[in-house]
Amino acid sequence: MSEFFSLKVSQIEQLTDQSVHVSFEIPESLKAAFAYKAGQYITLKQNIRQQEVRRAYSIATAPSEPLLGVGIKQVQGGLFSTYANEALRPGDVLEVMPPQGRFVFEPNGSAQHIAGIAAGSGITPVLSIAKTVLESHPESFFMLIYGNKTKDDQMYTKAIDALKDTYGERLKIEYVYSRASIPRAHFGRIDRSIINFAFKNKFADRAFDAFYLCGPEEMIQESSEALQVLGVHQDLIHYELFTSSKKEEAPNSLPNGMTKVQVLLDEVETSLEMKQTERLLDALLKNKIDAPYSCQGGVCSSCIARVTKGNAVMIKNEILTNNEIAEGLILTCQAHPTTSEITIDFDDV
Numbered sequence: 001m002s003e004f005f006s007l008k009v010s011q012i013e014q015l016t017d018q019s020v021h022v023s024f025e026i027p028e029s030l031k032a033a034f035a036y037k038a039g040q041y042i043t044l045k046q047n048i049r050q051q052e053v054r055r056a057y058s059i060a061t062a063p064s065e066p067l068l069g070v071g072i073k074q075v076q077g078g079l080f081s082t083y084a085n086e087a088l089r090p091g092d093v094l095e096v097m098p099p100q101g102r103f104v105f106e107p108n109g110s111a112q113h114i115a116g117i118a119a120g121s122g123i124t125p126v127l128s129i130a131k132t133v134l135e136s137h138p139e140s141f142f143m144l145i146y147g148n149k150t151k152d153d154q155m156y157t158k159a160i161d162a163l164k165d166t167y168g169e170r171l172k173i174e175y176v177y178s179r180a181s182i183p184r185a186h187f188g189r190i191d192r193s194i195i196n197f198a199f200k201n202k203f204a205d206r207a208f209d210a211f212y213l214c215g216p217e218e219m220i221q222e223s224s225e226a227l228q229v230l231g232v233h234q235d236l237i238h239y240e241l242f243t244s245s246k247k248e249e250a251p252n253s254l255p256n257g258m259t260k261v262q263v264l265l266d267e268v269e270t271s272l273e274m275k276q277t278e279r280l281l282d283a284l285l286k287n288k289i290d291a292p293y294s295c296q297g298g299v300c301s302s303c304i305a306r307v308t309k310g311n312a313v314m315i316k317n318e319i320l321t322n323n324e325i326a327e328g329l330i331l332t333c334q335a336h337p338t339t340s341e342i343t344i345d346f347d348d349v
């Protein structure tokens with residue numbers, strides 16, 4: 001399940017001073033494993049400065065494109081993003097986990113009207129979705145709200161311009177800049193007023209089938225609330241967090257006994273004992289169990305497992321719905337066992 005495959009970097013394109021698009025050519029033998037849906041992400045693994053670093057990056061290409069590419073923006077102090085922006089070269093080989101993620105758009109054969117709201121590097125999955133929407137039906141329509149500090153910080157400008165050239169009136173874009181005043185663009189950040197402008201005024205006559213939001217948590221929360229005030233049902237709003245600002249609960253509210261853990265992973269059963277103050281994923285990794293993970297911050301969903309016996313409590317969850325939690329799904333990177341025995345299954349999620 002947490003299997004990585006060696007993929008060769010075929011191209012690196014500089015998008016901005018601090019971001020690159022990294023493309024991989026998928027060999028015929030791995031085409032099935034790396035088939036993906038628009039909006040999904042891959043996890044990359046590399047040893048950097050004597051430590052294994054894993055990071056999840058959203059796929060910016062559409063499933064119809066020959067190469068699979070991700071956008072990587074350099075973040076201050078970011079080990080992997082700095083390596084990718086400064087040291088990675090075409091021909092290098094990276095360890096890559098096949099595509100994952102639930103923030104997906106799947107064409108249904110009919111014309112669809114979709115809106116994407118992205119801030120910063122949140123454009124990556126939204127771009128993949130936009131391309132897929134537009135190419136999937138000759139009457140499909142995509143409306144993009146895209147926020148950045150300045151135009152120089154904006155990733156995928158050329159790709160978006162090319163889409164606009166190809167699809168004309170079927171693609172509408174509202175650019176938003178927080179540190180630059182640019183004609184025909186909005187000044188500020190993506191907030192309630194931009195959402196109202198777009199959906200209450202400019203595109204008030206258009207019924208959207210779904211909304212895809214990606215970027216920092218505050219932007220997602222405010223946009224989502226503004227859409228719901230305008231009458232959009234929350235089931236139509238999909239989101240992917242790129243950063244989270246929620247504070248985690250103090251671990252001293254957790255039980256501090258011991259738990260016997262049974263783990264089913266790739267059809268192999270393993271058992272271990274752990275403290276309830278530890279997180280499940282940490283305990284598994286400490287016991288050399290190759291459980292899937294990426295962000296370790298409750299954001300990416302790589303580490304989902306099902307509790308089939310016992311109980312666990314998550315200190316942070318911004319991915320699983322109440323129904324999924326009721327079914328027993330947990331983010332193992334955020335979960336502490338609360339019973340003396342627990343069984344978790346990574347194969348049935």
Ligand code: FES
Binds near residue numbers: 297302331
């Ligand atoms: S590893 Fe990303 S949510 Fe757990």
